[in-house]
Amino acid sequence: MEEKGSGNMEYNSADDAVPGRTEQILCQPCSSKDKQTVADVFCLTCDEFQCTECSNVHTTHAFLRNHKLVNAKEVKTKPVSFDMRGLDQCDEHHKVLEFFCEDENQLCCSTCAIVDHRKCHSVVEIQKIAGSSASESSKLKVKLQEVNEKAEKIVKHAMSSKEKLDQDVKEVSLTIRRMRDDVMKMFDDLEISVAKDAESFKTETFNKLTRKQSDSEKHVADATKSIETIDNVYQNGTPLQQFILEHRIKKQVDELSSNVDKECQRLETVTVSFDFDDTLKLPPLSIADYVPGQLTLKYFVPEAVKPLIPLDPIVKLTMITSIDLKQTGDDAKEPLYKGLDFLPDGRLIAVDNKNRKCLIYNEKLEKVGSYQLSNMPQSVVAVSEEEVAITSGRYMTIDFLRVSKSNEITLIRTCEVKTKYDSICMKDERNFVVGTYDDTTPVRIVSLSGEEKDFSINFPSKKYPIGTSVCTYIRNSDKVVLTDRNEHTVYIYDIKSNTRVVVKDDQIKEPRGVAVGPSDCILVCSNKTNSIVQISQTGRILSSYKLDMELPYRVCISKDKSLLAVSSNLNGGRKLQLLQVTY
Incomplete structure (x- = not known):
């Protein structure tokens, strides 16, 4: 008899009993590895027959110790459940999904819970919360x-x-x-x-x-x-x-x-x-x-x-506040903010390349937190509610920092990579999109654990020196945006079709920072025209906003697309500004 489910189980039913043949129930985890091992226990929570060795995991990990184990011989049949056709299986480990990580809103098998979510604060059994929604x-x-x-x-x-x-x-x-x-x-x-x-x-x-x-x-x-x-x-x-x-x-x-x-x-x-x-x-x-x-x-x-809102709404920017970035306190040099990003709660994270600092600003651009970094930071991205990742260029590392609600910054871990990375943004919940320099591949994918791989697209084999190119990623349309400072060009790569759009215009001179704005438009800092230029995904120039600063350098936009932050790189006159976004 074979039961529908995630594992294999063999036994003789009472109706089919054969004289001299003993009933055998096989361990389901072993069977999934093509091993024939007799089951000793049945876990009522895991809904699985297990041998003694496989069941030992219940004593090894604290969150499994409240599972109820019974003698396998006392369980003749398992209740027949609905065939989920693999939906109740973990895509990575092919094991039954038993837990739910409330921190990251993800379903987990026992391996996921132990390996990937061990640092999460709230990993609960699905059995306990199932039916609540x-x-x-x-x-x-x-x-x-x-x-x-x-x-x-x-x-x-x-x-x-x-x-x-x-x-x-x-x-x-x-x-x-x-x-x-x-x-x-x-x-x-x-x-x-x-x-x-x-x-x-x-x-x-x-x-x-x-x-x-x-x-x-x-x-x-x-x-x-x-x-x-x-x-x-x-x-x-x-x-x-x-x-x-x-x-x-x-x-x-x-x-x-x-x-x-x-x-x-x-x-x-x-x-x-x-x-x-x-x-x-x-x-x-x-x-x-x-x-x-x-x-x-x-x-x-x-x-x-006809849509009520145009497909390409024109972004309007209104100044909220501006501060001068001057050398103060323990600063060794005039600050240069090479990386900006908003946390989900609206606080602004900035990295100061010259003074090796990570800083926190509130909605009034008041500095509320600071942390001394060991390497010269290049760019920063918010990974979650209280975590950011910072690239360090030639040191070939990515630092992960915790930014608490009370504005305390602590180093969580440092991940070593094999390429020099400048700009960084999120591709999805598990991966970054990073811009390289001094490398023949200008844009790469890096996982949160440091695994590096390339996009399935033919980028031109061109090495960008430091400070000549940055990138960002449009998740909804699977497109990579790459700026070329020396060529005064913005490239829009469509990953699905392996095509690109080349954007050259008199309004774009020495493009530097770039961000994804409302309706997935592209906002790019035009360094030599002191403006932010709005570009559609098809490469059409939609608008250009003249900034009250010289040499705009890096730009980011809040998660709800209502705020924009921009820094400049003018020696002796650097600024950080916050602007309201309407459209």
Whole structure:
């Protein structure tokens, strides 16, 4: 008999007993490693048969000691649970998810809890909190139903647009044919020429609409499948499985909803028409010399589905406060802030390269905390509510510091890397995107544990000297933004399509710091024009804001996109400013 679940179990049921054969229940952890070991105990909390050696983990780790173990021979069968099809398995360790880290909002298996979350303050058993958020599944279901309806709307619109487009193209030919009786040869040539262009447009547009229809049909299928999964789990699954499903599927639902919302905002109605000139020149004239009319090929978004907010809103900046960065106290040199970032609670973190300091500022740009670093810092990024990471360039390390609510800074650990890193930002919860210097790969990925790897994109093999390039990352669209100071250029790399956009404009002179702003626009410091330039992801210059400082150097934006901080690098006149962001 084989039971559905995460492990393997072998035994003879009472109905199938064979004289002389003894019942054997195998250890499930051993079976997953292709080892045949007889189980000695059954853990009611882990819901797993284990041998003596595997069960010893319950005495080794404190948070497992309250698990209840019983003699394996006393347990004939395990209750049949709903088949989660691997959703209740850890992606990394392929073990049952038993714990939930409230600090990092992550599901964990026993290995995750021990290895990756041992420093977290609140790691609890899912069994104890399962069922406490029953309303979450209903919210997910409602959201999926909305996704379903919107995706179906897109499918119907695409089908209707194709029918209308087909009819419009036919009407072009009919219009021309009605005139052909009066101007014979010219309109024969005209029909061939114009119909060819119309058909070409129709073919191109059909392909776009078919892809849009296909994508939205997939969204419908994905939403329907997820709704069925939610219904199935809540009808047949345990509270533990329901809790796991909510957390596993929430990100997928958010991404699906975002994709469908974007498609709804981009619905276009395509028309084709042909209008004759007011004054017709009569034959004999070659169609190449004169076309008595104009083929109009047009997209437009109906008023009913136009987005309320423009896709690329113009960012407006308003000065809040400004301070001069002067040498004071124990400073050995005039401060130079090479790294800036906001903590989630709105406090500003800055790193002073010249004086090897990490500093904290409040909402009034009052210094409320300071820490002496051992290396010269290059850049800083907020990792979580109370943790930041700082690159140190030629020392090839990343320092992790704790920044408490009371503005105390302590060193947590130092991670050694193999490359010289300058700029740093978050890629996701587990990885950074870092800008290199003196290396042929300008941008790399580094995990929180220091594992380094490259993007799957062909960056030009160019070494940037220190201070000539920085980068940032747009998570929602998987794009890397790279500045080239000497070339007065901003590059936007699309990782998915392995393409890039090159942005060169008279408003961008010696680009330095760069940040991701509202609606994922790009905000870049133009050093020589003393301004912050706003660029769309497609490379369009949206606006330019003249700053009340010379040589703007580094820029960052708060998590809620409401505040912007910028520092300058003018010798003898360096500043740090805080600005309000509206759009």
